[in-house]
Amino acid sequence: MTHRTAVLLLALACCLPALADQAQEIATERARIAAERSRVEATFQAEQKTCYRKFAVSGCIEDAQAWRSQQLSDLRRQEVALNDLERKARSADRMRELQQKQADEARRQSDAAAKGQAERASREQRAQEKAEKAQAAAAREGTGKAKRPRSAPAPKATAPRTPNASAGPDANENRHKFEERQRQAQEHKASVEQHQAEHKKPAQPLPVPP
Known part of the structure; x- marks a missing residue:
């Protein structure tokens, strides 16, 4: 090699x-x-x-x-x-x-x-x-559901009610005004009726037959 x-x-x-x-x-x-x-x-x-x-x-x-x-x-x-x-x-x-x-x-x-x-x-x-x-x-x-107010029901066609006194200052004032108007209306009605009664002539009695 x-x-x-x-x-x-x-x-x-x-x-x-x-x-x-x-x-x-x-x-x-x-x-x-x-x-x-x-x-x-x-x-x-x-x-x-x-x-x-x-x-x-x-x-x-x-x-x-x-x-x-x-x-x-x-x-x-x-x-x-x-x-x-x-x-x-x-x-x-x-x-x-x-x-x-x-x-x-x-x-x-x-x-x-x-x-x-x-x-x-x-x-x-x-x-x-x-x-x-x-x-x-x-x-x-x-x-959102908790804060959303419920829709008030439609008012019924009834006579007006006296406002609720517990609804707040504005509601109390409205109630007093309403009561005052009702009182004045009643007083006026009573005055008119009294005036009519005072001026109403009494009925003449029928003549006694001879």
Whole structure:
């Protein structure tokens, strides 16, 4: 494993939640691994040709194959580690998405509960204000009825009555005037009758027959 690959894998492992933001780096590292694999294959092919020109061909080829196998295994380990980190990053992304959805749902439910509570409080406030207005209106109506005088009954066609003495100063004065007029009328009537009686000639007696 190269030093650059080890550093990258360590950085990815430490910063796993940010792996989605490093997709370009991962793609670059995969391309590097693929290029390294191609270079190893090309080097192995060239080494085989060189071995055929040597006296100990078998040993040379075996050494080249061992080198090739070691290089490819190292590249394979790098690729597996990179795949593992990428899977963990995708899992972390899915977990973050789920947590975000749960947070959004909790916030939505909280907002709905707060809105429902505000609406209930508003309805209760309106109902209380309506009841208070109705109570105030009923109180005003009751006060108006208590202060409103009753309509006096229509007077009957009867002889005038002597005003009530308990009706107040004006009523007492009217009563005295009425009584005075009644007294004067009676005195006048009696005077007239007396005058007529005084001036009325007595009837002449009938003549006694002879």
